[in-house]
Amino acid sequence: MSADRSGWGSPGPTKIVALAALTALVVGISLVTARGDPAGPGQDAPAPQLETVADARGGNEAEPASAPAAPDVSESTTARVVPTDEDGVEDPGDSPPPPVVTEPAEVSIASGPRLVTEAAPALFTLTRTGETGRALTVAVGVAESGSMLDGAAPEAVTFAEGERTTTLSVAMVDDDVVEATSRVAVTISPGEGYLVQEDAGSAAVFVADNDRHFLLPDLVSDAPTPWGEAEVVWWSGEEMLVLRFEGYVTNLGDGPLDLRGNPQLADPDDATSHEVWQRVRTSTGDWVSLTKPPVRYETADGHNHFHLMKVMEYSLWDETGTTQVAPGRKVGFCMLDVEPLPERHPAPGERGYEEEDIENCRANQPDTDYLLMGVTEGWRDVYEGNLTFQWVDVSDLSPGHYRLAARADPHDIVVESDETNNGVAISDVISVVPGHVAQPLAVATESDTAIDIVLAAETFGIPGSRYFRVVTAPANGTLNAAVGDWLSGTILWYTPDAGFSGYDLFEYEAFDPYSAYPRQAVRAVVAIRVGEADAPLGKPNDKGDGVR
Incomplete structure (x- = not known):
C-alpha cells in the first residue's frame, strides 16, 4: 500500500473527510463534516488543536504504525475548535461572558403640591426611564430659603427593584413660631448608573407657616x-x-x-x-x-x-x-x-x-x-x-x-x-361653524340599468352658495360628472358597467366655493347596490375616470 501524501495513510472502504486547515482562532464552533475528498491548503499560523468525535463503525484495514489513527467517519464527524497560545490550550469556559450593555437611566424630578404648610412634608416625585430590574440610588441636594427643615436634609433616594417612580419626603418642623414662607428646592446630582433628564433635574415646593389664618382666593x-x-x-x-x-x-x-x-x-x-x-x-x-x-x-x-x-x-x-x-x-x-x-x-x-x-x-x-x-x-x-x-x-x-x-x-x-x-x-x-356637509346615501338599481342619484347636504349657519363635487369615482360604473367638477345641481346619473352585479360606491363633498373653510371638506359615501349584489362592497376609485 503506497503512502498517502496527506500523512493520514490510505483510506479504507469508507472515504475519510479531511478537516480544512483553519486560519483563525475560533471558540466553541462545531464542524459537522459530511463525506468528501481529503483536501485543504496549508497555513503559516499554528494549527488549532482538534477534538474529534466519530461514530464508531470499525475500519476493515489496519493502518501503518507510523501514521496517526484515522477516525471512522462513515456517517459524520463533529469537531470542536479551541484556540491555542504559547502556553497551550485554553478552555473556552475560562473566558468571561461579554458584558451586557444597557443605557443609563434618565432621572427626572417634579414637585407634589406647590405649597404645603409646615405641618406637612414637602413631597417630590422622581421618575426613571429604561429598565427597572435593579435598584438605583440617586444623589440629591436639598436647599431651603428659610429654617423649617426638620433635621438633616436627605442626600439620596433609592428606586427599589421594579420601581419606575419613587417619592422623596422632606420633613418640616411644625412649631408655633410665626415665620415667613420658605422655599425647599431639590436638585438631582450626577451619579453612577443614571443621567439627569434635561430641564427636569430640579423642583421646588413652598412651605408656609401655619400659625396664621390665610384668606385665600378661589x-x-x-x-x-x-x-x-x-x-x-x-x-x-x-x-x-x-x-x-x-x-x-x-x-x-x-x-x-x-x-x-x-x-x-x-x-x-x-x-x-x-x-x-x-x-x-x-x-x-x-x-x-x-x-x-x-x-x-x-x-x-x-x-x-x-x-x-x-x-x-x-x-x-x-x-x-x-x-x-x-x-x-x-x-x-x-x-x-x-x-x-x-x-x-x-x-x-x-x-x-x-x-x-x-x-x-x-x-x-x-x-x-x-x-x-x-x-x-x-x-x-x-x-x-x-x-x-x-x-x-x-x-x-x-x-x-x-x-x-x-x-x-x-x-x-x-x-x-x-x-x-x-x-x-x-x-x-351654541356656537356655529358655517358651511355645508355632504350626507351619506344608499341607492339600488338593476343590472345594466342607469339610476339618478339626488345628492344631499346639511347646512349650518349662513354660508355661501352650496356646490357639490365628486371626490372618488365608482370602480364598476360611470357618472355623468368627472372627479373635481363643480356641480350646482343635486342630481347625478350613475350607469353600472355592462353585466356588473354587486356593490359599487363613490365619494362626494359639499362646499362653498367662495370660502376657504373648512380646509378639508367632509366627504360622504354613496353606496350603490347593482342587481342581486352578492359581492362585497368595493372601494372607491380615485383615478378620476368616472365620466359617462
Whole structure:
C-alpha cells in the first residue's frame, strides 16, 4: 500500500473527510463534516488543536504504525475548535461572558403640591426611564430659603427593584413660631448608573407657616360667552377661521388674588425666576408671600405688557358637551377688577385692582422693577371677544354646532382655598361653524340599468352658495360628472358597467366655493347596490375616470 501524501495513510472502504486547515482562532464552533475528498491548503499560523468525535463503525484495514489513527467517519464527524497560545490550550469556559450593555437611566424630578404648610412634608416625585430590574440610588441636594427643615436634609433616594417612580419626603418642623414662607428646592446630582433628564433635574415646593389664618382666593371656572359669528382673522402670517368669545377670571374666595414684585427674570427660560409673589391676606390683616407663579412680558398678542401665564384654558366641545373637539389653549392675562359679583359672593371686597392701580400691567415697560395685578374677592376680570387670542381656531373643523368651554387655573399655579371647582365650564349657547356637509346615501338599481342619484347636504349657519363635487369615482360604473367638477345641481346619473352585479360606491363633498373653510371638506359615501349584489362592497376609485 503506497503512502498517502496527506500523512493520514490510505483510506479504507469508507472515504475519510479531511478537516480544512483553519486560519483563525475560533471558540466553541462545531464542524459537522459530511463525506468528501481529503483536501485543504496549508497555513503559516499554528494549527488549532482538534477534538474529534466519530461514530464508531470499525475500519476493515489496519493502518501503518507510523501514521496517526484515522477516525471512522462513515456517517459524520463533529469537531470542536479551541484556540491555542504559547502556553497551550485554553478552555473556552475560562473566558468571561461579554458584558451586557444597557443605557443609563434618565432621572427626572417634579414637585407634589406647590405649597404645603409646615405641618406637612414637602413631597417630590422622581421618575426613571429604561429598565427597572435593579435598584438605583440617586444623589440629591436639598436647599431651603428659610429654617423649617426638620433635621438633616436627605442626600439620596433609592428606586427599589421594579420601581419606575419613587417619592422623596422632606420633613418640616411644625412649631408655633410665626415665620415667613420658605422655599425647599431639590436638585438631582450626577451619579453612577443614571443621567439627569434635561430641564427636569430640579423642583421646588413652598412651605408656609401655619400659625396664621390665610384668606385665600378661589378661582372658579365660568363658561365663556360667544362673541358674534365665526370670522376670518389674519395672525402671525396665517389666515384662520375663529370663534371669538368673552372670557372671565372669577374670584369667589375669602381673599384677593394678589401678585406684586419685581418681574425681571433671572433665567429667560424660567417664567418663575422673578420676585413676583402671590401674596395672601391673613385674618389679622397682614400679608404673607406664598409662591412665585409664572409671569412674563408678552408681545405675541400685541398687548406688550406682563401676564400671569396659563391661568385659563379655552376649548371647544361638540353640541352635546360630552366630547372635546378642539384642544385647549392655555392663555395668560393681565388681571384687574372689572365686575363685582354680589349675587355670587356674600361680601365682595372693596375694589383694589383698578386699571390706574395696575398701570395696565406696565404696558410698554419691559424693564420695570415693579408689577401689580390681581382680582379682589367677589369680583371678576372680563376679557372681551375683540382681544387677541380670545378665540378658538376652527379652520379644520367640520361645519356644525359646537359649545365653547373654559377651565380656570388648569395647572394649579394659583394657591386657592378650593382646587376642586376648576373643572371645565361649558357654555349653554351654541356656537356655529358655517358651511355645508355632504350626507351619506344608499341607492339600488338593476343590472345594466342607469339610476339618478339626488345628492344631499346639511347646512349650518349662513354660508355661501352650496356646490357639490365628486371626490372618488365608482370602480364598476360611470357618472355623468368627472372627479373635481363643480356641480350646482343635486342630481347625478350613475350607469353600472355592462353585466356588473354587486356593490359599487363613490365619494362626494359639499362646499362653498367662495370660502376657504373648512380646509378639508367632509366627504360622504354613496353606496350603490347593482342587481342581486352578492359581492362585497368595493372601494372607491380615485383615478378620476368616472365620466359617462
